[in-house]
Amino acid sequence: MTNEELKNKFAELLPGATFDETGEWLNVMIDAKEWLPLAAQLRNYFDLHFDFLFCVTAVDWKTHFSMVYHMRSTTLGHTIVVKAKIADRSNPEIESVSKIWRTAEFHELEAYDLMGIKFQNHPGLRRLFLTEDWEGYPLRKDYIDEVNMIKL
Amino acid sequence: MIEEVGTTTEGDLIINVGPQHPSTHGVLHLVITLNGETVKNVEPRLGYIHRSIEKMCESLTYRQFIYVTSRMDYLSSHINNQACALVVEKALKIEVPERAQAIRVLMAELTRMASHLLWWGALGMDVGAFTPFFHAFRERELINDIMEETCGTRLTMNYMVPGGVMADLHPDFQKKVKEFITMFKSKIDEYDTLVTGNIIFQNRMKGVGYISGEDALSYGCTGPVLRASGVKCDIRKLAPYDGYDKLQFEEVIETGGDSYARYLVRMRELKQSLSIIEQLLDNIPEGDFQAKTKAVLKPPKGEFYTRVETARGELGVYVISEGGLTPYRIKFRSPGFSNLSALHHMTKGSKIGDLVATMGTLDLVIPDIDR
Amino acid sequence: MLSLENLTHTIDQALNRSFGPTTVLLVEMAMLSLFAIALFAVLGLVLVFMERKVSAYMQIRLGPNRVGYKGLAQTAADTLKLVIKEGLTPDSADKFLFNLAPFVVMIVAMLLLAPIAFAKGCQMWDMNIGVLYITAVSSVSVIGILMAGWASNNKYSLIGAMRSGAQIVSYELSAGLSIISMIVLTGSLQLSTIITSQQDGWWIFKGHIPAVISFVIFMIAVTAETNRAPFDMAEAESELTAGFHTEYSGMRFAFFFLAEYVNIFVVCAIAATIYFGGWMPFHIGHWEAFNHIMDFIPSVVWFTGKTFALIFLIMWFRWTFPRLRVDQLLNLEWKYLLPIGMFNLLLTTAIAILGWYF
Numbered sequence: 001m002t003n004e005e006l007k008n009k010f011a012e013l014l015p016g017a018t019f020d021e022t023g024e025w026l027n028v029m030i031d032a033k034e035w036l037p038l039a040a041q042l043r044n045y046f047d048l049h050f051d052f053l054f055c056v057t058a059v060d061w062k063t064h065f066s067m068v069y070h071m072r073s074t075t076l077g078h079t080i081v082v083k084a085k086i087a088d089r090s091n092p093e094i095e096s097v098s099k100i101w102r103t104a105e106f107h108e109l110e111a112y113d114l115m116g117i118k119f120q121n122h123p124g125l126r127r128l129f130l131t132e133d134w135e136g137y138p139l140r141k142d143y144i145d146e147v148n149m150i151k152l
Numbered sequence: 153m154i155e156e157v158g159t160t161t162e163g164d165l166i167i168n169v170g171p172q173h174p175s176t177h178g179v180l181h182l183v184i185t186l187n188g189e190t191v192k193n194v195e196p197r198l199g200y201i202h203r204s205i206e207k208m209c210e211s212l213t214y215r216q217f218i219y220v221t222s223r224m225d226y227l228s229s230h231i232n233n234q235a236c237a238l239v240v241e242k243a244l245k246i247e248v249p250e251r252a253q254a255i256r257v258l259m260a261e262l263t264r265m266a267s268h269l270l271w272w273g274a275l276g277m278d279v280g281a282f283t284p285f286f287h288a289f290r291e292r293e294l295i296n297d298i299m300e301e302t303c304g305t306r307l308t309m310n311y312m313v314p315g316g317v318m319a320d321l322h323p324d325f326q327k328k329v330k331e332f333i334t335m336f337k338s339k340i341d342e343y344d345t346l347v348t349g350n351i352i353f354q355n356r357m358k359g360v361g362y363i364s365g366e367d368a369l370s371y372g373c374t375g376p377v378l379r380a381s382g383v384k385c386d387i388r389k390l391a392p393y394d395g396y397d398k399l400q401f402e403e404v405i406e407t408g409g410d411s412y413a414r415y416l417v418r419m420r421e422l423k424q425s426l427s428i429i430e431q432l433l434d435n436i437p438e439g440d441f442q443a444k445t446k447a448v449l450k451p452p453k454g455e456f457y458t459r460v461e462t463a464r465g466e467l468g469v470y471v472i473s474e475g476g477l478t479p480y481r482i483k484f485r486s487p488g489f490s491n492l493s494a495l496h497h498m499t500k501g502s503k504i505g506d507l508v509a510t511m512g513t514l515d516l517v518i519p520d521i522d523r
Numbered sequence: 524m525l526s527l528e529n530l531t532h533t534i535d536q537a538l539n540r541s542f543g544p545t546t547v548l549l550v551e552m553a554m555l556s557l558f559a560i561a562l563f564a565v566l567g568l569v570l571v572f573m574e575r576k577v578s579a580y581m582q583i584r585l586g587p588n589r590v591g592y593k594g595l596a597q598t599a600a601d602t603l604k605l606v607i608k609e610g611l612t613p614d615s616a617d618k619f620l621f622n623l624a625p626f627v628v629m630i631v632a633m634l635l636l637a638p639i640a641f642a643k644g645c646q647m648w649d650m651n652i653g654v655l656y657i658t659a660v661s662s663v664s665v666i667g668i669l670m671a672g673w674a675s676n677n678k679y680s681l682i683g684a685m686r687s688g689a690q691i692v693s694y695e696l697s698a699g700l701s702i703i704s705m706i707v708l709t710g711s712l713q714l715s716t717i718i719t720s721q722q723d724g725w726w727i728f729k730g731h732i733p734a735v736i737s738f739v740i741f742m743i744a745v746t747a748e749t750n751r752a753p754f755d756m757a758e759a760e761s762e763l764t765a766g767f768h769t770e771y772s773g774m775r776f777a778f779f780f781l782a783e784y785v786n787i788f789v790v791c792a793i794a795a796t797i798y799f800g801g802w803m804p805f806h807i808g809h810w811e812a813f814n815h816i817m818d819f820i821p822s823v824v825w826f827t828g829k830t831f832a833l834i835f836l837i838m839w840f841r842w843t844f845p846r847l848r849v850d851q852l853l854n855l856e857w858k859y860l861l862p863i864g865m866f867n868l869l870l871t872t873a874i875a876i877l878g879w880y881f
Contacts, residue, residue: 023455052369055457055468057483070457070468070485074369074383081457103372106493114204129199129522138207139481167678175761189682189849278761280752280846286582346843352753353845504682504762505848 036095056107178518222308225520233312243451252316267463278512316442357412361510372490375465380413567781610773620674625778627667642823683766687757698744700864721800745790753844795829
């Protein structure tokens with residue numbers, strides 16, 4: 001599907017979504033609460049069929065977080081980027097999609113460990129790289145580590 | 153989460169494989185639950201070599217951050233650097249001269265061969281044969297010598313810059329590479345007689361660590377792991393960069409999905425890489441090896457994503473620029489991290505020996521997983 | 524002609540002239556035990572050096588070449604290093620068994636040297652049940668390995684020991700069966716009789732097809748019994764770090780290490796004795812002239828030559844083959860080697876009854 005067709009499809013699925021077409025791929029902005037039902041549709045609808053979630057990451061925008069999901073359909077050949085906005089900075093929460101794409105399980109652990117985003121219904125949320133008693137989340141912009149951090 | 157010591161209520165043994173263990177190829181730590189010899193659960197513990205490269209990159213400029221990435225997947229450091237150079241070029245719309253592209257591809261393919269050779273030797277060690285390791289190193293050493301002449305170093309080359317490569321090729325480069333090709337062609341059949349055709353080796357590999365194409369996709373596997381399950385995923389074909397679209401090569405696909413298929417994919421990729429090098433070696437275009445770029449690189453505000461095919465799979469670099477001197481956020485989508493996540497699926501219910509053999513065919517490089 | 528037989532005979536006579544029979548026996552026993560210990564040490568040193576050189580050759584390396592003449596003193600230097608090293612005992616280990624295990628393994632290896640005929644008339648103890656003694660005593664070493672694995676209180680050691688137990692007990696059957704099929708032909712359990720029965724040709728030629736089958740099975744089975752690659756499940760360093768001797772260090776580790784090499788020597792010596800005539804020179808039937816020429820080569824050269832050729836074969840296995848998986852290992856024994864061995868025993872018996880051998 002072309003970006004235009006994808007946009008029309010999304011307008012059907014999720015009337016509230018906004019789009020950004022400046023980059024290489026179509027960006028879809030949604031709210032964190034809309035994510036889980038949308039994800040299932042993205043994976044399972046035969047004309048979308050995004051079966052390959054190749055990058056999952058979190059971005060700290062200082063006022064809020066956003067989860068960025070890059071996904072591709074290996075059968076249909078189209079790629080989109082879904083950005084889910086998590087407005088609550090003090091207690092960031094989003095539904096886990098590890099049941100839909102199993103790769104999400106590890107990538108979400110990484111996002112939890114380094115960015116502190118809590119994934120609801122994740123099969124085993126734990127610190128992946130850092131120790132269990134590590135304080136703070138290093139990739140956040142307000143994280144300060146006087147001892148170990150390199151500042152240029 | 154599993155406790156790291158003791159036994160479970162069903163009387164299963166819980167064993168820590170690593171962080172110091174001969175078959176984890178570094179500091180990977182697996183907590184495995186064993187019932188006799190049978191593996192019931194595999195849980196990776198990471199972070200022993202986590203340096204938070206992503207955070208470091210946030211305080212390095214667009215020229216500097218490329219070189220940190222050599223330390224991620226140290227066996228394909230050229231290709232990591234290439235991915236970072238490509239993302240900066242994409243952001244700043246820099247045209248890379250054709251000569252630079254050819255040099256990049258040559259170096260990337262040599263790196264891929266060196267990486268696959270090391271993997272071949274290490275896999276031999278994993279299944280209990282020591283000799284392949286030394287045979288593989290004989291050839292890899294020649295590649296390292298070639299790298300050393302042109303780039304100055306043997307492992308973390310730091311040769312790519314935004315807009316091209318750092319220096320022109322060494323005058324001896326073509327001669328040396330030709331010598332290597334002659335040498336390698338006479339040895340590649342030796343590999344097959346020593347390892348591939350060995351009946352014990354085939355028994356250890358066939359039907360072990362099976363993953364279907366659908367599952368491999370769901371786990372986000374890329375590179376030889378996914379191609380061994382019959383899914384096309386070579387970024388060099390899918391989204392060609394640096395002139396790969398002008399070259400003749402075959403995307404290696406196997407449909408077995410087991411360790412043996414993964415083995416065959418990499419062995420055939422060695423030959424494909426060799427053919428790419430042969431095509432380019434005598435046809436390196438004349439011209440500049442570097443595009444003219446500004447001294448200070450300031451990409452516009454926006455988000456940029458590039459993908460390259462490393463020896464292990466798809467490496468994605470996701471850069472968010474706010475228009476400043478340094479990236480606002482950078483994310484490396486490393487192939488090893490996703491490939492490792494499929495390990496549990498592949499090895500559940502198999503024997504300890506299979507776990508080690510499967511880990512060998514996944515070709516894990518721990519700094520790539522931990523970053 | 525200078526031979527070891529004359530030497531031992533002279534010593535025996537000299538002792539008998541000076542002392543009473545009991546004293547002579549005691550002195551001779553003491554001398555033999557010293558000889559066994561010395562042999563153990565020398566064999567360990569030589570074989571470790573040989574292994575390193577063989578592996579270096581296979582792996583396009585040079586191997587040890589600095590210490591002593593052409594690196595010959597390398598193993599001696601390594602042993603010295605191991606002697607000086609601290610022998611750690613883990614806190615939670617069963618101290619008594621932990622310390623006992625390497626000695627059990629070592630003593631078994633030494634005991635096995637007793638019935639081997641190193642040259643014509645040079646045998647420590649020519650008992651009439653020599654072959655039975657060897658199969659019986661060699662099984663004791665598994666107790667040492669199990670002891671080591673259990674007492675270490677380490678899971679890797681335990682798994683290694685259990686694998687080793689399953690493996691040695693299984694492969695003993697095949698090794699035993701292939702020996703028995705040769706005993707059917709020789710008609711004696713005494714090693715000296717087995718050797719003299721090969722006066723007119725080695726059993727591998729006289730016994731033709733069944734002897735070759737039996738030899739192949741024997742070599743596979745003893746490679747497994749000595750825990751050598753491709754059957755080194757007990758150690759399997761890529762899986763179990765070091766298997767049953769993970770926790771051992773210093774000299775106690777060296778005992779396991781040396782015992783392994785002495786065991787290889789013993790099994791190869793037995794294979795050489797049963798199939799290739801031990802110290803017996805290469806004789807062909809009644810070609811007297813040819814046989815006499817062969818007799819000029821000293822018997823000890825024949826024995827060591829054959830034994831070391833077989834040892835080289837076992838080392839060759841180790842440096843070219845990958846390791847089997849534990850279930851494949853047991854499958855190989857119970858589904859292939861054992862039935863073939865049993866069938867071969869029947870075949871040999873038929874051949875022996877019908878007299879279809881040379």
